[in-house]
Amino acid sequence: MKEIEIKPLTREAFAPFGDVIETENAHSFPINGGKCTRYHDLAKIETAGDKGRPMISLVRGEPYPLPLKLTMVERHPLGSQAFIPLTDNPFLVVVSGETKEGPSEPIAFRTAPGQGVNIARNVWHGILTPLDDVSDFAVVDRGGEGVNLEEHFFEEPFLLR
Numbered sequence: 001m002k003e004i005e006i007k008p009l010t011r012e013a014f015a016p017f018g019d020v021i022e023t024e025n026a027h028s029f030p031i032n033g034g035k036c037t038r039y040h041d042l043a044k045i046e047t048a049g050d051k052g053r054p055m056i057s058l059v060r061g062e063p064y065p066l067p068l069k070l071t072m073v074e075r076h077p078l079g080s081q082a083f084i085p086l087t088d089n090p091f092l093v094v095v096s097g098e099t100k101e102g103p104s105e106p107i108a109f110r111t112a113p114g115q116g117v118n119i120a121r122n123v124w125h126g127i128l129t130p131l132d133d134v135s136d137f138a139v140v141d142r143g144g145e146g147v148n149l150e151e152h153f154f155e156e157p158f159l160l161r
């Protein structure tokens with residue numbers, strides 16, 4: 001099994017796959033008489049297809065142990081998908097590029113406390129993978145008609161560590 005090193009998540013490294021949702025180095029400005037700071041326009045929500053619309057859900061996820069055997073990735077052809085942690089627990093973000101034969105070798109990131117991600121439409125990714133403890137997330141993705149899930153199972157799994 002080929003091993004993949006899990007790296008810290010950065011906006012730059014994740015840029016080809018979507019957005020990192022965090023306050024660090026974000027465009028921000030005071031609102032409400034200076035009582036709040038707005039970290040503005042951090043991610044692009046994409047909703048394509050018939051009756052496409054953005055929707056917000058909450059997800060409570062069980063943690064996965066590491067090293068993790070990655071057998072598949074998925075993608076959503078009709079919309080983006082954002083995971084915004086509601087705890088300080090880290091989670092694993094796995095993405096793959098696209099080749100003529102399908103997803104490329106995956107890249108694995110570990111979030112810092114509070115970091116979220118918005119996975120761009122049609123980008124191959126691993127399913128939500130909390131680490132360390134049960135974790136809650138706000139999920140912003142696409143509702144509407146049509147099939148918005150495509151899965152790819154690797155011939156050989158990868159070991160993420």
Ligand SMILES: NC(=O)N[C@@H](O)C(=O)O
Binds near residue numbers: 126139
């Ligand atoms: N289905 C769902 O809400 N999440 C998955 O698409 C995932 O990427 O975890």
Ligand code: NI
Binds near residue numbers: 074075076081125127
């Ligand atoms: Ni997904």
